[in-house]
Amino acid sequence: MAANLHGVKYRRVRVACVRRAPAIVLVVVLSILAAGCGGSSNKSSAGGTGTTAASCAKADLNLVEPGTLTIGTSNPAFPPWYGGAEKAPWKVSDPRSGKGYESAVAYAVAKKLGFTHAEVEWKVVPFNLSFAPGPKKFDFDINQISYKPIRAKAVDFSDSYYAVNQALVVVNGTPIASAGSIAALKPYKLAVQLGTTSYDYIVDNIKPSKKPAVFDTNDAAVAALKNKQIDGLVVDFPTALYVSAVQVPNSKVLGRFPTVGTQEHFGLVFEKGNSLGSCVNEALSKLQDDGTLQRFQDEWITKAGGAPVLK
Known part of the structure; x- marks a missing residue:
């Protein structure tokens, strides 16, 4: 041990x-x-x-x-x-x-x-x-x-070479930007990249009323957030910080999501x-x-x- x-x-x-x-x-x-x-x-x-x-x-x-x-x-x-x-x-x-x-x-x-x-x-x-x-x-x-x-x-x-949590990027001034809890996210359209664990987290833990949007690449998902075609983008936390600081003007990381069950990690x-x-x-x-x-x-x-x- x-x-x-x-x-x-x-x-x-x-x-x-x-x-x-x-x-x-x-x-x-x-x-x-x-x-x-x-x-x-x-x-x-x-x-x-x-x-x-x-x-x-x-x-x-x-x-x-x-x-x-x-x-x-x-x-x-x-x-x-x-x-x-x-x-x-x-x-x-x-x-x-x-x-x-x-x-x-x-x-x-x-x-x-x-x-x-x-x-x-x-x-x-x-x-x-x-x-x-x-x-x-x-x-x-x-x-x-x-x-x-x-x-x-x-x-x-x-x-594992890195233990990770998911996070949510939103555009400032939009209705979702004032959400302060996971329950408050349920009415919104969230998005992920195809094949990522972010989709599982949304479906299993956030359980929004609208089906999550799935994009082939993270760039496509970022473009959708820029154009306000979606309300929020779920990605790993370090990527979320980069997206909000560099890729999507006037956006922010609304928050990180807590670990549910086994800690997610990269291998x-x-x-x-x-x-x-x-x-x-x-x-x-x-x-x-x-x-x-x-x-x-x-x-x-x-x-x-x-x-x-x-x-």
């Missing part, structure tokens, strides 16, 4: 394979991110069921391309998850920069596995395809993908049965134990300020 970053006891489980703006604006965004929005604390005990790697030596890893660690994420690549200047083929930010929380985590894992920066290759993988059944063109995908049992039937997940995604997962979990465990994940969180996500918890 060991303790996570918040002092909660957990049992380490070896799991085989188990989204933009000028730099100045981004600094403003990061400066308001809340200390309580999430963390890298949860260890997943419900990850993949692939074959345990016989060796985590670089030469023995099960890779798409020998000698190269291939990582997937979606495009555009948004802060605070990714940073750096936009550089083709990537839009908004550049995962190859090593800046932003997920980019930093990915390169730290790569280093633990024995890869240099130059030996890491990034591929564009649409969010909803990352956890779809079938062969993968990546070794792992890192893209704010929450662990869900139904997803784990098709892919394997790593242990790296692997092709089902890939033994690489157990080696990545060893790397993540070391990065948590030595404080690296917390340092990345402090640098890229967690700052003073925030939004209230809606109850």
Whole structure:
């Protein structure tokens, strides 16, 4: 047994394979991110069921391309998850920069596995395809993908690298902007990106009278909020802060939603049965134990300020 970053006891489980703006604006965004929005604390005990790697030596890893660690994420690549200047083929930010929380985590894992920066290759993988059944063109995908049992039937997940809560973005001056509780949200039209756990949270916990709108991409959902085609957008809290500060003028994060049941967390995604997962979990465990994940969180996500918890 060991303790996570918040002092909660957990049992380490070896799991085989188990989204933009000028730099100045981004600094403003990061400066308001809340200390309580999430963390890298949860260890997943419900990850993949692939074959345990016989060796985590670089030469023995099960890779798409020998000698190269291939990582997937979606495009555009948004802060605070990714940073750096936009550089083709990537839009908004550049995962190859090593800046932003997920980019930093990915390169730290790569280093633990024995890869240099130059030996890491990034591929564009649409969010909803990352956890779809079938062969993968990546070794792992890192893209704010929450662990869900139904997803784990098709892919394997790593242990948690970030614990997360959902949040609601609204436009100031609209009727929903004065709502102070979850119950007060019921009359409104809320929206999410296709395939996200945000939809589940709305349906299971908010239970609005209007069916949530579902958009193929978060950009499409943001555009709908800008045009007031929807009343509010539900996304993870760090993304909500970026949307309100950068993407939607005169908007705000109305609040964060409390955890219901098991803490939601993000995990790296692997092709089902890939033994690489157990080696990545060893790397993540070391990065948590030595404080690296917390340092990345402090640098890229967690700052003073925030939004209230809606109850």
